[in-house]
Amino acid sequence: MKSAPLVILGTGMAGYTLARMWRIKDKERPLVLITRDGGEAYAKPMLSKALSDGKTPEELVNATAGQQARSLKAEILTRTEVEEIRPQSHQLKLADGRLLPYGQLVLASGARPIRIPLAGDAADTVMQVNWLDDYRSWRQRLQGKKRVLIIGPGLIGLEFASDLCKAGYQPVVVGPDETPLGQLLPPEVGRFVRARLEEAGIVLHLNTVVERLDHHGDALRAQLGNGTVLEVDVVLMAVGLQPDIRLAQAAGLAVDRGVVVDDYLQTSEPDIYALGDVAQYPQGWMPYVAPITAGARALAATLNGEATPMRLGPTPIQVKTGVFPLWLMPPKPGTPGAWTLAGDTQRLEARFEGEQGLQGWVLGGEAVALRNAWAGELRTRTTGV
Ligand SMILES: Cc1cc2nc3c(=O)[nH]c(=O)nc-3n(C[C@H](O)[C@H](O)[C@H](O)COP(=O)(O)OP(=O)(O)OC[C@H]3O[C@@H](n4cnc5c(N)ncnc54)[C@H](O)[C@@H]3O)c2cc1C
Incomplete structure (x- = not known):
C-alpha cells in the first residue's frame, strides 16, 4: 500500500507539522491533506492572545492552503468533510460522496470544545x-x-x-x-x-x-x-475539550478518551495512526504542542520505514495570562511533599518539595524568567542528569 498516498486528516498543528517533517524524508510519494476549514497554517496558541497583540485573523495566518500545498508538494482538500473511514478497503468517504484511497492514514483531527x-x-x-x-x-x-x-x-x-x-x-x-x-x-x-x-x-x-x-x-x-x-x-x-473520536469509533478503532495509540502512534489498525489532540498516547491524553512536535518527528520516521517510538520528557506548562504570566510544572499525582510560596504583586515563586527535593513548581510574573533554571533543577533531581 506504500505507493498509494499518505493521507493526513486535519491541517492543524499536528497535520502540518507531520507533513513538513515527513516530506523532508520522502520527496516523491503522493501526500493528501483534508480539512473542513480553509487549511490556513496558523499557531493555535496565539488565538488566546491575539486580541491584545492587535492581530487580525489574516495576520495570524503563516501560510495559505495554496502556499502549503506548493511547499509540501501535496494536494490539500479544504472545506471538505470526511464522513467515514473504511479500514478494510483503505478508503475515506467524503461528504460529497467521493471515495479517497489511502496507503496509510494519519488522524490529526483534533478536539472539539465541550x-x-x-x-x-x-x-x-x-x-x-x-x-x-x-x-x-x-x-x-x-x-x-x-x-x-x-x-x-x-x-x-x-x-x-x-x-x-x-x-x-x-x-x-x-x-x-x-x-x-x-x-x-x-x-x-x-x-x-x-x-x-x-x-x-x-x-x-x-x-x-x-x-x-x-x-x-x-x-x-x-x-x-x-x-x-x-x-x-x-x-x-471555555470549559475543556473533547477529542473528536466519532469517525474512529464508527470505523471500529480502539478508542477511550481519545483514539488509542501505542508508542509508535499506531492505532488498533495497522495502517492508521493518530497524532495531536485526537490521540490518546500511552502516557495519556495531552492536548499540547510539545507532544505534537515530539510525535510528528517520530511518526515521520516511522512512516518512512524507520520505526521510531515517540519520546517525550516532562515539559513545563505555560499559561499566557499576560496580566500575570505563569509557567508551571505540577508534581506527579500522589507525590508526598508540601508547597512553599514566596511572592509579591510582581512575582511568584512556589516550590513543591518532598524528601527528594524539588518535585514541582509554579513561577509567575517577573519570576517566569527563572523557568529554565527550575526546569533544569527538577530534571536533575528526577533523572540525576
Ligand atoms: C486558545 C488556545 C490556546 C492554546 N495555547 C497553548 C499553549 O500555549 N501551549 C500549548 O502547548 N498548547 C496550547 N494549546 C493547545 C494546542 O494549540 C493544541 O494542542 C493544538 O493546536 C492541536 O492541534 P491539532 O492539529 O491536534 O488539532 P486542530 O488544530 O483542532 O486541527 C484539527 C484539524 O482536523 C480537521 N478535521 C477534524 N475532523 C474533520 C473531518 N471529519 N473532516 C475534515 N476535517 C476534519 C479540522 O478542520 C482541522 O484542520 C492551545 C489551545 C487553544 C484552543
Missing part, C-alpha cells in the same frame, strides 16, 4: 474559540462591546480573560472551582494568582455556575447559581 447546555433564550449566543474561523467570529462579535462573561476559570478561559483585559474589555470569569486553574494549581497558589488577576481588573465569581442566559434589551443577563445576576454583552464558554 459545550455545557444552559437554560435561557440567549443560550445559543454563547461563543467558543478553538479554531481560526472561530477567532474571526469572535472579533466580529466583540465589536462595539465591552462586558464579556467567560464561563470556565481554567487555562484557556483565563488566557482569554487576560487577553480581553489587556485589550480594554471588562472580563468576568465564572466557574465552580474554588480557585482559578483549580486542576493545575494547589489552592494556596490559586488564591495568590486570583489576587493578581483581580488587581489587573479581571472579576472572578467562583464556587458557582451560570444557570441561565437571557436577552435583556441589547445586553445579556446571566443568572448564577449563587443568586448573582450579571449584565454582560458577550459570553464565551
